[in-house]
Amino acid sequence: MSVAEEQPDELSAEPAGPAHSVEVELKFDVDDDTPLPDWSGLPGVVSVGAAELRELDAVYFDSDDLALAHAGYAVRRRTGGPDEGWHIKGARDAEGGRVERQWPLGKDTxxxxxxxxxADALATLVVASRLTPIARIRNRRHAFALGDADGGLVAEFVDDHVVASDERHGVERTWREWEFELGPAAPASADDRTALFAAAVQAVHAAGGRAAASDSKLARTLGA
Structure with missing residues (x-):
């Protein structure tokens, strides 16, 4: 979910550029039978929406030497969900956020x-002709909206069941993970965000979740 707009990054700029957002989230590893967390203790959260099912299918591209990954970037084509399209995720900033650019799918495959x-936006990082599919990640996601008293989205919690393939080596991996991502109505101050994250971590740990061993689904797919 977007918590800021028009953030600068190191990619090439386009005259009529794509949509921008900043992703600020926590990730957790969970077992297949781990129950969902109780969010009633989160500051500012007064409602939890019903589960929204999203069937996501993403193909990730990079060069054979993983030039984008080593620079902290990821590019994917994803179908399914409210933000399907082409995405470029940038390197994480000092606060843990990632600038994300998005283009519509159009008629491409x-x-x-x-x-x-x-490809033009990636030109400063990698030559387009070197880009090839490196991973496919299919994700059965249940998303929950955590709302405030005014109906604003404080955060989105997602329960992901992932089937991922390393296209380079033909290795398939499956796992379950949770993500807790700030929404437009998230606290504005750093102290309040820290308190919200701390409460989220406490709720996850109480349910049996644990800190994610991998920084991203792509890294885990590739064995990193």
Whole structure:
């Protein structure tokens, strides 16, 4: 979910650029039978929405030497969910957020490769002709909206069941994980955000979750 707009990054700029957002989230590893957390103790959260099912299917692209990954970037084509499209995720900032750029799918397919607009934005990092599919991540996601008293989205909690394939080595991995991502109505101050995150971590640990061993789904898919 977006918590800021038009943030600068190191990618090439386009005259009519894509949508921008900043992703600020926590990630947790959980077992298949771990019950969902109790969010009643989170500051500012007064409601938890019903589960929204999203069937997500993403193909990730990089060079054979993983030039984008080593620079802290990821590019994917994802179908399903409210933000389907082409995405470029940037390196994390000092607060743990990641700038994300998004383009619509159009009529392209993953087999057609990276669209020109996306490739142009990556030009300072990698030559477009070197980009090839490196991973496919399919995710059965249940999303829950955590709302405030005014109906604003404080955070989104998602329960992910992942089937991921390392396209380079033909290795498939499956796991379950949770994400807790700030929404537009998240606290504005750093202290209040810290308190919200601390309460979320406490709720997750009480349910049996634990800190994620991997920084991202892509890294875990590739064995990192």
């Amino acid at each position: 993953a087999e057609q490769g990276v669209p020109d607009a996306v």
